Amino acid sequence: MNQFFADQIDQLDLAIDQLAVRDRNFDRFALMLIDNVVELVLHQHAKDKILWGKAFESNRKPKPEWKTAVNATGQGFDAKVRYARETSMISASTADSIQYLHYFRNSAYHQGSRHEGILHSLAVFYFRAACSVLRAYKPMMYGTYSGDKISHRAVKYLGKPDLFGQKEAFERACVRLTEVAGALDENLVEDLQTDMLTTIEQTDEWLDFISENSPDRPKRAEVVLECQAWPFAWTDEGKAFALSNGCKATNVVELSNWLGHNYPWPVKVDPIGSWKKRHASLTQETDLDVALKKYCDFMRQSEAFREALDEAVSQLDGYIQQQIDEYRGK
Template identity: 55%
Template sequence: MLQFVADQVDQLDLALDQLAVRDRNFDRFAMMLIDNVVELTLHRHAREKARENEMWRHDSSPKNDPKVVAAALGQSFEAKVCLARSTSMIPAEVAQSIQYLHAFRNTVYHQGRRHEGILHSLAIFYFQNACSVLEGFKPMWWSTGSRDRISHRAIKYLGSPKLFEHREVMASACTRLRQVGNSLGQTLIADLQADMNNTIERVDEMIDFLTTEAPQTTSRKQAIISAQAWPFAFSDDGKQWARDNHCPTDTVGGYVDWLSANYPWPVRADPVSGWRKRLVSLKAEKDLNAALKKYCDFMRQTEDFRSKIDESASQLDAYIQQQIDIARGK
C-alpha cells in the first residue's frame, strides 16, 4: 500500500513540474497525470470497500452497497466517483468537480481540444482536487515490503515514514502538495469568465452576420429559428414530426417555413441577453466548485444551439465567397 501511495505522490509532483512551465502542451501532460492519480486512487478505494464487504460478509447487511461497489470496480469513472461520494471519501462538491474535470481531460486526450485560456487553471484546480482524493483514501491497513521503491519525488513529501506513522505522513504530504500547487496561482474563475464571455460574443457576432449579410433581410429571431430549422427539416425526426402534424406543403421552402412557424424550437428568442446575465453570475461567484459548475452547465446547455449558429454562419460565408468568385469570373 505504501508503494501505491508513493507512486501517486510521485505523479502529482511530476504534474507540478509540468504546470510550472505554463505551456499548453505541458498543461495537457499535467492534466493526464492528475487524472490518472484520481482514477487509480478511486479504483483502489473501490477495492478496499469490496474487501470490507468480504470481511463482514456474515453480517446481516454489507457495510457498502454491493451494486455500487461492483460498478466502481468496472470501467466507469462516474461509478467510481459515486462510490467515493457515498462512502464520504470526498464531499459532493468535489465529486461533481472531478467529473467535470475528467470530462475536460477526455476532450484534451481523445479529441485534441486545446481549451485555450482555461486549461492551465483547470489543471491546477484538478491538482487541488486530486490532493483531496488522495487525502480521503484511507485503507483498512497499511503495508510495505522489501520490494517497495520510493522515488526521490515521493520522499520529498513522505520522507521515510515508519509503518505506524503512515496516516499522519499522508495528511502532511497532501497539505504540502496543496501548498506547492497554490503557489502556482489560481485564476480559475477569471479564466472561465473570460472564455464564457468570448463564447457569447462570438455567437452574438455570428447572429449579427446572419442578419446583415444574408441575401434577404432577416431579424435576429428569424436567423435564430432558421439556423435550427434547416438541419432539423431534413433529419428523420423532422420529417416524422411533419408527417405526424400534417405538414400542408410539398415545396422545400414552404416545408421549412411551416416548420419554422410551428415547431417548438428549443431557442425561440435571442438568448444573448440571458447568457450575459449568467456571465455576471459566474463573475460574482467566489466558490471554485460552484463556478466550474456554472461554466460547464452553460457550455453544455448551449452547445447544440451554438453549433447550429456556427454552421449557419459558415454556410452563409461560403455562399458569399461563391458570389464573389462568380462576380470575378472565376
C-alpha cells in the same frame, strides 16, 4: 499500500513540474496525470470495499452501497465518483467538479480540444481537488513490502517513514502537496468568465453576420430558429416529428419553416441578453466549484445552438464567396 500512495504522490509531483512551465501542452499533460490520480484513488476506495466485503460473503443481506461499490470497480469514471460521494469520501460539490474536470481531460486527450484560455487554471484547480481526494482516502491498512520502489519524487514528500509512521507520513505529504498547489498561479473565475464572454460575443457577431448578409435579410430572432431548423429538417427525426404533429409541408423549405415555429428548440429567442446575465453572475462568483458549474452548464446548454449557428455562418460565407467568384468571372 505504501507503494500505491507513493505512486500517486509521484504523479502529482510530476504534474507540478508541468504546471510550472505554463504552456498549454504541458498543462494538458498535467491534467492527464492529475485525472489519472483521481481515478486510481477513487477506484481503490471502491476496491477496498469489495475486498473487505469478501470476508463476509455468507451475509445474505449486503449493505445497499455494495452494488455501487461493485459498479465503481468497473471502467466507468462516473460510477467511481458516485460511490465516493455516496460514502461521503468527497462532497457533492467536489464530485460535480471532478466530473466536469474529467470531461475537460477527455476532450483535451481524445478530441484535441485546446481550451487554451482556461486549461492552466483548470489543471491547477484539479490538482487541488486531487490532493483533497488523496487525503480523504483511508485504506484498510498501511504497510510496506520488500518489492516497494519509492521514487525520488515521492521521497521528497514522504521521507523514509517506518512501519508505524506510514499514516502520519502520508498525511504530511498531502498537506505539503496542497501547500505547493497554493503557490501555483491560477485565476479560475477570471479565466472562465473571459472565455464565456468571448463565446457570447462571437455568437452575437455571428447572428449579426447572418442577419445583415443573407439574401433575405432575416431578423436575428428568425436566424435563431432557422439555423436550428434547417439541418434538422433533413433528418429522419425531424421528418418523423413533423409527420406525427400534422405538418403539411411539401418540400424541405416548408418543413424547415414549420419546424422553426413548432419544434421545442433549446434556444427559441435571441439568447444574447440572457447569456450576458449569466455571464454577470459568473463574474461575481467566489465559490470555485459553483463558478465551474455555472460555466460548464452554460457551455453545455448552448453547445448545440452554437454549433448550428457556426454551420449557418460557414454556409453563408461559402455562398458569398461563390457570388464574388461568379461576379469576377463575368
